[in-house]
Amino acid sequence: MTDQTTAARSDTRKAFDRRLVPPMMLGSVLNPINSTIIAVALVPIGNAFGAPPSQTAWLVSALYLATALGQPIVGRLIDIFGPRRLFLLSTSLVGVAGIVGTLAPDFGVLVAARVLLGFGTCAGYPAAMALLRSEAKRTGHDSPAGVLTALAVANQTIAVVGPLLGGLLIGLGGWRSTLALNIPLSATAVALGALRLPKQPSTGAAARGRPTAQLDLPGMGLFAAMLFSLLLFLMNLHAGSWYLPVIAVAAGAGFTVRELHAETPFIDLRVLGGNAPLLATYGRALVAYVVSYAFLYGFTQWTEEGYGLSPFHAGLVQIPMFLVGIAVSVTVGRHGGILGKLVLGALGQIAACALMLTLTAAGPLWMLPLVAVVFGIPQGSNSLALQNSVYFQAEPERIGSSAGLLRTFGYLGSMVASSATAASFGERADTAGMHHLAWVMLGAGVLYLLITVFDRSLRRRSAAPAEPARTA
Template identity: 40%
Template sequence: MRRVHHGFGPRFIAPVLIGPVLNPINTTMISVALVPISRELRVGSSVVIWLVAGLYLASSIAQPTMGKLADIFGPKKVYLAGLVIVLTGGLLPVLVPHFGGVLAARICIGVGTSAAYPSALTLIRDQSTRLGTETPPALLSGVSIASLTTAAVGPVLGGVLIETVGWKAIFLVNVPLAGIALAMAGLWLPSDRTRPGGRRTGSALAATDPVGILLFAATIAALLVFLLDLASGYWWLLGTALALAGLFAWWELRRDTPFLDLRMLAGNAPLFRTYARLFLVYLSSYSMTYGFSQWLQAAAGYSSDTAGLLQLPTAVLAGVASVAVARTRALRLPLVLAGLLPCAGGVLILTLTSRAPVWLLLVVTGLFGVPQGLASVTNQAALYRQAPTEQLGTASGLSRTSIYLGAIVSSGIIGLTFGARPTDAGIHAIGWLIVCATGIAGLLAARDRTLSARPAPRRAAGARAGAESHPS
């Protein structure tokens, strides 16, 4: 197929932006569907939360894996394969209408959507190198803004779909979205055969490091399953995760082409701090998204669509903040604010009861909007600046693993605090978690002097990546 795209025009931008929004919108849309699914399928809160955890567990493993595959085999191939998996997941709840089928659908959607974000950043990097130009800051910010906006709108859209069609609609909506993305990406994105540096030689299987991927997957799975059911105290799973982590590190450090370059991570303190901030900020964010939504419906008595609408200030303010911060190269101040503002929101959550007035609920949700916008755009900019160019796909995927790890921990804490039913005491415990997590994230940003440094020119980095990461 002849390449039909030139430069960074609409035909490149549209498919690059639409794919990455599928994961965040599925991530948050389910938040207002948990109670209806629980009632119809007759499963408790501690069981239905696995619909959240299943997607995160799959995504936390699949994101860096898909990023690695994009680095090796080409981002377009990986992107298209992921969209096909998303289509399949969107149909599963209709074809298999019980809890097992719904859980399988969430896992498929998690795996499929995991291809989009690392592939998008790799496509942008490759295109910059191909054109010999600097990456447009607006496009890079656009990936983050599009993902953020759809994540914030997810509860509202989910509530509308549930009230008008039913909870299965939040799965079926993936079919047209993934289909449109599949058509645009197939027709408009540059072929992987035109990647800078030519085609990779040698064993692609060896470069993929399948043993390292399996050990990483087993480590993450054991750790996250332990975190998901903290009340049961499965300490043997924690021990298993630590043993597997040691084996994974031993294997990776002996390889010339590891799945994860642990030496790079150990020597790149700014990138490591970015991962830590992502974990803490999204631990807070998703504790709010899922915990607050369940509490609004089960304790305060609001319907699914009203619970979604009550979180509309988050969506609006997140969008406004992300657009505003995209115009500046400053990173440190926005990241400090991204910690302090939700910390104030956590303090307000401590005052809530099931009879709290609507205006107070709106103020609480509004306090989480601006920091979401600040954290999303600026942490991505920090990642793009700090990650080695030749490993951008893997590094960006690992950043999403940090996010999903925060989401998994939040799911486990929600299950532990709410139990069979959300309560005021439970939402207060979540408020304390938010205060602690965001306070630490703000402190990490305030003490990180590298965030004040000016970024290195991306044009030189891109040219270097074209020469080194894909030898001909």
Template identity: 45%
Template sequence: MPGTVSPPRGRWAGPAPEQAGFGGRFTAATSIGSVLNPVNSSIIAIALVSIGQAFGVGADATTWLVSALYVATAVGQPTAGRLADLFGPRRVYLIGSALVGLGGLLGFLAPTLSLLVVARVIIGIGTSAAYPAAMAMVRRQSERLRTPAPGGVLSALAIAGWTSMAVGPPLGGLLIAIGGWRATFVVNLPLAAISVLCALRWLPADEPNERGTSRLRSFDPAGMVLFAVVLIGLLVFLMDLSAPRWWLLGGAAMLLGVLVWWELRNPTPFLDVRMLATNRALTTTYLRYAVTMLVTYCFLYGWTMWLEQSAHFASSTTGLLMVPCFVVAAAGSALIARCGAWGPLLAGTIALTAASACLLLLRADSPLWLLIVTSLVFGLQNGLNAVSNQAAMYRQAPASHTGSAAGLLRTFSYLGAIASASLISLTFGEQATDAGLHQLALILTVGSAATILTVVFDRELRKPAPDKTS
């Protein structure tokens, strides 16, 4: 039984599970690594202009720095989760943090834009490990202690993500002012070092029976490669819906069929197709979260673009209008930590729909109070949906596949994020106008309303959470 195994003691073995419990150090150590991905996702936005000037390239070239991390992360999250399930989450967590430091060093020294893109890919792969490994560690700790994981531990992961995403842009501006754009890469060295040291000192070691080459037979590298190719094809297709490359979508669909065929034949599949087909509640959670993140990123990027181009706010004022959103998101995540999944999900999807509808009311001359209310409502839905969808995934996924299930949840969030960029481009065109915002808002409102139905008719979410600690 997992609860009877005692990890080996050593200088860097970390505390015994009973000593660590679900205390502050355990929560902090699992959350610190989860900060690395959102920080690197948002910090680059401030550095793109400086990087383009340094290498003499335009925006079409520097945007690869954004896309490279998105694609690497979308593929890397479920891969890292699968590795965490097979070989131990603490081990994968440490390797991922080390890769972040390596990518940061390469980016700092990179003499060409191509190497800078490679550095972003390495950072993307490294940051992919933290969240699924952290979720797997929470599950393992729950099994070891034979007690359900406190809601506060799970909500801390969501709070860390939203808070660090908000910190990214101002941190990037400060680093560029101090040391230029290269400082936005080298900052990963101390962040990765802190993540590694906290994990070594505060997180219990993986069980010794997780070592050995026998686990390699369960990894299914062919399934992983097929999944990566299908996902990359879909992501690249979604990046530009204004001139859709249908051959990419067709190729991805054909390879998806091959992937399903392969995984159904494999006794230890990388992507458990049977589980996704039979576990409709988990699959619905993935789809609902993709729509939620599509709406969220349309707000983060589309609404801010409209504020500057149509309402003619300065960039600094636009940034200030985002502050209520992030503050309420963090507060909402903390408040619902122990409230289960169904109630917060219902409230979150209603708030998502209300927030989307708020955009229909906005005009270039809208009063400041209406803009603040819009930011607050979007912040409320952020906090509610981030924690409640995570909680739904945690209870719906098989205990032995927690890491890969958590990674796949993040993959669906990146599908929504990438699709949002194309949707904004389709509705706004060359300039963000009131008409474009209202067209975008109408699409988001309809999509958000559909997420309410996925919660209302989900009877499984209303039941008490099953005990997966034994």
């Protein structure tokens, strides 16, 4: 009887800690809910402040600029200090940003609130990936397929429900209510994190003494300068901004030299440079997000201004994408291969972009949800495939920063999408601008397919014996 009790306790210790799932889920969706809910709020905010689409695009870019800078840095801090402290501090900022945004007296303050919001959402996803790695090490089961799928499904759910939720909030309390939503979300995330996240650093880096020695502050600063100037250039594509890419190149050169000689580099370029599969994954993330975010913001603005739908109905049109995306994530998440998911996502992107080129302001209403249905296929397949790729390709001791870099490359793609949307629409989101944007998206979709089919490492991964999926 004693042996049975001991064995039962041992099995319990080796099971994934289900208490971690709620804070992991909520933390990881804070960014996508704020990324998507703003899609239907851009037009009302523009009307309130007299700002055209070329200016309201900064509400999108501000969040991604802050998050693209912050995610790999916060991810590295999580690698060193563990997820708990960074999660609590970061998610607290989400509530502060919600208060500032709700009370914003002008457009500039609203943009500043979105920047703060971007920094506040930086810890959720890297913390979740670090916790997954920690639990895999503790339990001895390096195949958390069920949890990875659940994370992808949660992000897909929020990403597509966001526009509908935004439309409902705007109808009930105006566009400011979309910012106020962050106050209870932040409070809940902080409470769950304080109650359920492990108090000891899961990575053990901080426990080895002098954790601050693990911080490459010069490298982080040069990385921030490089990324900041590059993203500003993407949002100001004109001759007067020639100095921005020059700064980006100079900072990038300095960053490279620093990281190649630093004892504990922020991003180990020697290791990363030798990890071609991970670099290819980052490249796929960039072009995939160009397509998905150009659709999210560009298509949604066109349905309101070009087609004449209300914010609520514009969000309602995206519901089919939510349903299909969830179904696809759950279905493909049952299989261990990555290549098939990526090819499915690539073909879905190309088909959806081709459909966008057939839309007109006088076209039938049923065409709008049809496009959303087709876009649901890559939405459900790509995010799961990219997430799984990083989990298996990254070094275990750098899973936090590697996951952060995945999001950074994705946000680079979103910045390209935001810039392309602003350039395509100009002063008004009309049908001609939407078609121009669709051609840009189609080009990115084709590039995504090419990066996938010529990546031999994906075939090797698919040929490897699949590990049994374990649900949380």
